[in-house]
């Protein structure tokens with residue numbers, strides 16, 4: 352209500368009162384004084400504030416909705432659904448971190464972003480953990496050994512020795528026998544998702560995704576004209592009841608999942624849910640894309656891949672080498688049943704002919720020399736310490752109303768603010784304190800305002816975790832307190 356006070360009605364004007372209220376609120380929204388996701392005051396409260404009939408406010412809100420400023424939700428209220436020009440989502444962090452802030456035109460936010468001291472947003476490990484020395488050695492060795500041949504065009508399916516060493520890697524790491532012909536090298540998991548979408552989908556085909564999910568996948572499916580359906584994630588995997596209801600009505604062609612340490616929630620599927628999912632894929636004849644982005648970074652038991660349970664050739668497996676290794680190499684691989692190898696190879700060829708033969712050779716040597724295992728063992732140790740520090744700090748500082756899980760691996764925690772408190776507001780508040788998080792709305796199809804947000808400890812140093820989480824907790828307390836001071840009734844959700 353504090354910002355609504357600035358709206359003055361001119362009762363002698365020929366402009367109807369509802370239009371004056373509409374213009375006043377629209378103006379505040381456009382300036383960003385009322386933010387995306389905020390709830391407008393209840394109609395009766397507004398009517399009594401302006402001393403007008405409730406119908407006048409209803410008409411003003413209707414006008415706001417027609418012009419796309421707000422959305423009303425049955426039984427809940429009216430919420431701002433408009434992003435001011437200078438503050439649209441492109442300027443909020445990408446899922447890969449805060450790099451996009453450099454182009455930001457909103458100076459205050461750009462300024463705040465450049466003062467980030469506690470980065471809980473970044474999703475890739477910090478370059479300080481990259482094995483640069485070992486990598487330099489293998490790069491030199493490749494050039495000495497292969498000379499110019501290392502820089503020629505490569506076979507589209509991938510550098511043969513690398514495909515062999517991946518086969519060996521899957522045997523040693525997961526006790527899985529991957530037929531050599533079923534391995535396709537791709538330029539990163541993002542390309543892997545895109546290639547599978549290209550190979551398997553026709554315009555209008557249905558794809559199920561987890562909600563929340565990795566937005567890069569949504570974009571890839573959208574670009575193929577897919578009809579995307581979100582299925583709610585629970586702490587032990589997808590909500591099977593909802594999944595079954597959808598399957599009965601509208602089965603998909605593809606189901607995209609991260610069964611281990613999901614991005615953004617850090618949740619993992621129970622073995623029961625993994626088995627049920629495979630059984631459902633066989634029954635309803637759809638394919639599952641398993642995006643294995645970080646299963647190597649476990650802190651308790653080694654996770655079992657969904658692919659390991661696939662007794663019906665229903666899982667199309669993707670493994671990225673970006674998340675724990677060198678994202679700039681742009682290397683990942685697909686494991687698809689042989690009957691689809693040609694289809695995926697063709698899709699790969701028409702995308703970029705082949706992934707860098709030079710980097711494939713370097714990765715091959717890196718794997719063969721046992722340097723990958725050495726690197727990942729080291730990372731697991733460092734990240735275990737950060738993981739411990741993060742949940743200790745959360746237990747120590749977070750207000751009780753904030754709910755979160757303890758993931759068994761990876762570097763994401765998913766936190767839930769109390770009902771009606773949106774993480775986009777928290778994101779703005781925290782940024783001013785030099786703390787960055789990833790607001791949850793970015794991980795949904797509609798990017799609807801949400802209470803959830805992702806807290807990643809990929810980038811932050813172990814020494815900064817406690818202070819960073821303490822600061823974040825202070826912002827949350829402030830967010831909750833400020834809105835409570837405005838709310839009059841006990842059942843009301845936050846106002847402006």
Ligand SMILES: Cc1ncc(COP(=O)(O)O)c(C=O)c1O
Nearest residue numbers: 539540541565614644671673683
């Ligand atoms: C779940 C998930 N899948 C795929 C990707 C893309 O990875 P890559 O760098 O291998 O393309 C990302 C990157 O953030 C991710 O988080």
